[in-house]
Amino acid sequence: MEVKVDLRLLNIYDKLAVELKENCTVRSLLEKLISIYGEDLKKLIASGKKGFRVIVIANGEIAKFDQGLKDKDELLLLLPVAGG
Amino acid sequence: MTWGYWNKILRIDLTSQRITKEEMDEDTYRLFVGGAGIGAKILWEEISSEVSAFDADNKLIFAGGPFQGHPVPGSAKFSVVSKSPLTNTYADSAAGARWGPLFKRAGYDVLVIQGKSENPVYIYIEDAEVKIRDARDVWGMDSYQAVDQVRKEIGDPRASVATIGQAGEKLVKIACIVVDKHSFAGRCGLGAVMGSKNLKAIAVKGSKKVPVSNLSQLKNYNRKYFKEINKASIESELRPHGTPVLCITAEGFGDMPIKYWTEDTWPEGAKKIGAPNYTKVLSAKPYPCLYCSIGCHRNIEIKDPAKYKLKGIGPEYETLGMFGTNLLIDNVKAIAVANDICNKSGIDTISTGACVGLAMECYEKGIITKKDTAGMELRWGNPDVLIELVKQIGNKVGFGSIFSEGTVEAAKKLGKNALELVVHVKGLDFPAHDARACWGLVPTYGTGTRGACHMRGVEEDVEMGGFYIPEIEVTEEHAKFFNREGKAHLTVKTQDYCALINSLVLCVFMPDGGGLSFTSILNIFNSITGWDWDIQEAMMCGERIFTLQRLINLRDGYTKKDDILPPKMYVPAKKGFRTGKIPPVNDLLNEYYELRGWDKEGRPTKEKLEKLSLLNFGIS
Numbered sequence: 001m002e003v004k005v006d007l008r009l010l011n012i013y014d015k016l017a018v019e020l021k022e023n024c025t026v027r028s029l030l031e032k033l034i035s036i037y038g039e040d041l042k043k044l045i046a047s048g049k050k051g052f053r054v055i056v057i058a059n060g061e062i063a064k065f066d067q068g069l070k071d072k073d074e075l076l077l078l079l080p081v082a083g084g
Numbered sequence: 085m086t087w088g089y090w091n092k093i094l095r096i097d098l099t100s101q102r103i104t105k106e107e108m109d110e111d112t113y114r115l116f117v118g119g120a121g122i123g124a125k126i127l128w129e130e131i132s133s134e135v136s137a138f139d140a141d142n143k144l145i146f147a148g149g150p151f152q153g154h155p156v157p158g159s160a161k162f163s164v165v166s167k168s169p170l171t172n173t174y175a176d177s178a179a180g181a182r183w184g185p186l187f188k189r190a191g192y193d194v195l196v197i198q199g200k201s202e203n204p205v206y207i208y209i210e211d212a213e214v215k216i217r218d219a220r221d222v223w224g225m226d227s228y229q230a231v232d233q234v235r236k237e238i239g240d241p242r243a244s245v246a247t248i249g250q251a252g253e254k255l256v257k258i259a260c261i262v263v264d265k266h267s268f269a270g271r272c273g274l275g276a277v278m279g280s281k282n283l284k285a286i287a288v289k290g291s292k293k294v295p296v297s298n299l300s301q302l303k304n305y306n307r308k309y310f311k312e313i314n315k316a317s318i319e320s321e322l323r324p325h326g327t328p329v330l331c332i333t334a335e336g337f338g339d340m341p342i343k344y345w346t347e348d349t350w351p352e353g354a355k356k357i358g359a360p361n362y363t364k365v366l367s368a369k370p371y372p373c374l375y376c377s378i379g380c381h382r383n384i385e386i387k388d389p390a391k392y393k394l395k396g397i398g399p400e401y402e403t404l405g406m407f408g409t410n411l412l413i414d415n416v417k418a419i420a421v422a423n424d425i426c427n428k429s430g431i432d433t434i435s436t437g438a439c440v441g442l443a444m445e446c447y448e449k450g451i452i453t454k455k456d457t458a459g460m461e462l463r464w465g466n467p468d469v470l471i472e473l474v475k476q477i478g479n480k481v482g483f484g485s486i487f488s489e490g491t492v493e494a495a496k497k498l499g500k501n502a503l504e505l506v507v508h509v510k511g512l513d514f515p516a517h518d519a520r521a522c523w524g525l526v527p528t529y530g531t532g533t534r535g536a537c538h539m540r541g542v543e544e545d546v547e548m549g550g551f552y553i554p555e556i557e558v559t560e561e562h563a564k565f566f567n568r569e570g571k572a573h574l575t576v577k578t579q580d581y582c583a584l585i586n587s588l589v590l591c592v593f594m595p596d597g598g599g600l601s602f603t604s605i606l607n608i609f610n611s612i613t614g615w616d617w618d619i620q621e622a623m624m625c626g627e628r629i630f631t632l633q634r635l636i637n638l639r640d641g642y643t644k645k646d647d648i649l650p651p652k653m654y655v656p657a658k659k660g661f662r663t664g665k666i667p668p669v670n671d672l673l674n675e676y677y678e679l680r681g682w683d684k685e686g687r688p689t690k691e692k693l694e695k696l697s698l699l700n701f702g703i704s
Contacts, residue, residue, distance in 0.1 A: 008332045078336045082549030082597045
C-alpha cells in the first residue's frame with residue numbers, strides 16, 4: 001500500500017509517497033521515514049517515553065503511534081512545540 | 085521579617101512629589117505571593133470603579149515576588165498592574181530583562197506610583213535613595229534613546245531602565261513599557277498609563293542581598309534546574325530557534341491567525357516567516373534575560389536590502405503571527421523592521437497587528453477607502469503598508485491615529501459593521517492563537533481577567549505542545565482536540581497555575597518549554613520562604629488571585645455577556661485541521677462556571693469566597 005506524507009519538521013520539510021507493507025502502523029511509518037531521512041530526522045523525532053516526539057495527523061485526525069494505516073492515507077507530521 | 089521579601093512598599097506620589105516607604109505584613113504575602121497577586125490586592129483596595137485609567141488617581145504598581153533577587157532560573161521578571169485604558173479594568177503585564185531583580189535588590193517588593201507630575205519626570209532608585217528627576221530632555225525620545233539617555237544621566241550603563249516611547253507619551257492605548265531595549269510589558273496599554281502620569285522612565289540599581297530561609301538548598305536547586313531547563317529547551321527547539329519555532333506547527337493546527345481570522349491555512353507563509361527560515365535569514369541568536377538558560381528572545385541582524393538594515397531584537401512568534409500570517413505578509417525582514425518600529429515607539433505588537441488587520445479587512449470590504457487613508461492602499465500582503473501603518477499608530481499621526489484607542493474604539497468610528505469584525509474579549513485583541521483550534525482557549529479567553537490572553541492559561545501549549553502538569557491533572561487525557569470533555573477543567577487548572585506563576589513572578593517558559601516541574605517550582609519557593617507549601621496550598625493561592633482579579637472585572641461592570649467570543653470564532657474552517665469544527669462556547673462556559681463554584685451569571689459565590697479567604701478583604 002502507499003500513503004502520502006507531508007513532513008513539516010523544521011529543516012525536514014517535504015512531501016512524499018511512501019510504500020508500506022499491509023497492516024503497517026504509524027510507528028513503522030516513522031521508522032521507515034528515519035531510514036529515508038537518516039540521523040537528522042532521528043535526532044528530531046526519536047525521543048521521549050513513547051519512542052517518538054512528533055505529532056501525526058492522519059486524514060485530519062490525531063493518530064496514535066500504534067494506529068494502523070491503510071492505502072491512500074494522508075498524513076501530516078508536525079513537531080510538538082510549546083512556548084508561544 | 086519574611087524570608088524572600090523585604091516587607092516593603094515604595095510609594096511615590098507624582099502630584100505631591102512625596103516618597104514614602106510602607107510596611108507590608110507576612111499574611112499579605114501568604115495570601116497573594118507577589119507580582120500580579122499583590123498588584124490585584126492593591127488595585128482592589130485602592131482603585132474604585134469610578135477611577136478611569138488616565139485619572140491621576142489610577143495607580144501603576146510594579147511588583148516582584150519571592151524569586152526576584154536570586155539567580156533562580158526565569159526570575160528576571162516583574163509585573164506591572166493597573167487599570168487598563170484599553171479594557172477599563174484590571175490588567176497585569178510582565179516583562180523580563182534585568183529590572184525585576186535589580187529593583188528587588190534595591191530593598192523593595194512593590195513600587196506604587198500615583199498622582200500625576202506637572203512636568204515630565206523619571207524616577208531613579210538606587211537602594212535607599214529615591215529621586216524624581218526632570219525628564220523634559222528625555223520626553224519625545226523613542227524608548228531605545230530614552231534608555232541610553234537615562235543611563236547616561238545617572239552615569240551607569242548597567243542600570244536597568246523601564247521606559248515608554250512616544251506612544252505612551254501620546255496616550256496611545258496600546259502603548260507598552262520597554263525594559264532595557266530588550267523586553268516588553270506589552271499588553272493592555274500600561275505604557276499609556278505611565279504617560280498619563282508624565283512619567284517617562286524608572287531606572288533602578290540595587291546592591292542588597294535578599295534574605296532566604298535555606299540558601300545552600302536554594303543554590304543547589306538553582307544549579308540543578310538551570311542545567312535541566314537548558315537541556316530541555318534545546319530538545320524542545322526553544323533555545324535554538326526561540327518562539328518562531330512555533331509557526332509551522334501552529335499553522336498546521338489552524339491555530340495561527342490567517343487574514344485577520346477569516347481564512348484557515350497558509351503553510352507557505354508560516355514556513356517563510358517561522359523557524360528555521362527565520363533563524364537563517366535573520367542570523368538569529370538567543371538573547372537571554374538575566375538568569376535564563378533558554379534565551380527565547382532573539383538578537384538579529386539584517387544587512388540587506390538597505391531599507392531593511394537592522395541590528396537588534398527580533399520579532400517573537402506572536403508578532404510573526406499578527407504581522408505575518410494575519411496580514412498575509414511572508415517577508416520576515418519587513419516584519420522584523422515593523423517590529424523594531426513598534427519597540428522603539430513603544431506599542432504592543434499583538435494589538436498593533438490586530439489594528440492593521442482590521443484596517444485591511446475594512447478596506448477590502450469598502451468600509452474605508454483611499455479617501456480615508458490619504459491615498460494609501462491597504463492591500464493584504466503588502467509589507468510597505470504594514471511599516472507605514474505601525475509608524476502612524478505608534479506616533480499617533482495620519483490615518484493610523486484612528487487606532488490610538490485600540491481596535492474596538494476605532495471600529496466604532498469606522499462605522500458600518502466594522503465592530504463585528506474585531507476579534508477581542510473585553511477590549512483586548514486576541515493573541516496569535518485561534519480558539520477554534522484549541523478549545524481550551526474558549527473559556528480562557530472568555531474569562532481572561534485582562535481580556536483575551538494565551539499567557540493566562542497556556543492551553544494551546546497543552547493541546548499542541550504536550551505541556552502537561554501532572555501534579556494538577558493537566559495531562560494528555562484533557563488535551564484531545566475538538567473534544568469538549570476536559571477542556572473547562574483544563575482552563576480552571578491552568579488559569580490558577582498561571583495566576584500563581586505570574587505572582588511568583590516566574591517566566592512561564594521555565595515550565596512550558598524548559599520542563600521545570602510544578603514540584604521543582606515549589607522546591608525553590610519553599611527554600612526561599614521556608615513555608616513548606618504543597619501543591620494544594622499553592623493552587624489555592626493561584627485560585628484566590630485569579631478570583632480577586634475576576635471580582636475587579638465584575639466591580640468594573642463586566643458581566644457574563646462579556647465572556648463570550650467574537651463572531652468570527654463561530655465560523656468553521658473550510659480547509660485544514662479544523663475543517664467544519666466550531667467550539668461549543670456556551671456549554672464550555674457553563675461547565676467552567678460550575679467547576680469554578682461560580683453562579684450561572686459567572687459570579688463567585690459567597691461560599692467560594694469564604695473558602696478562598698477573600699471575605700476578609702471586604703468582598704461580599
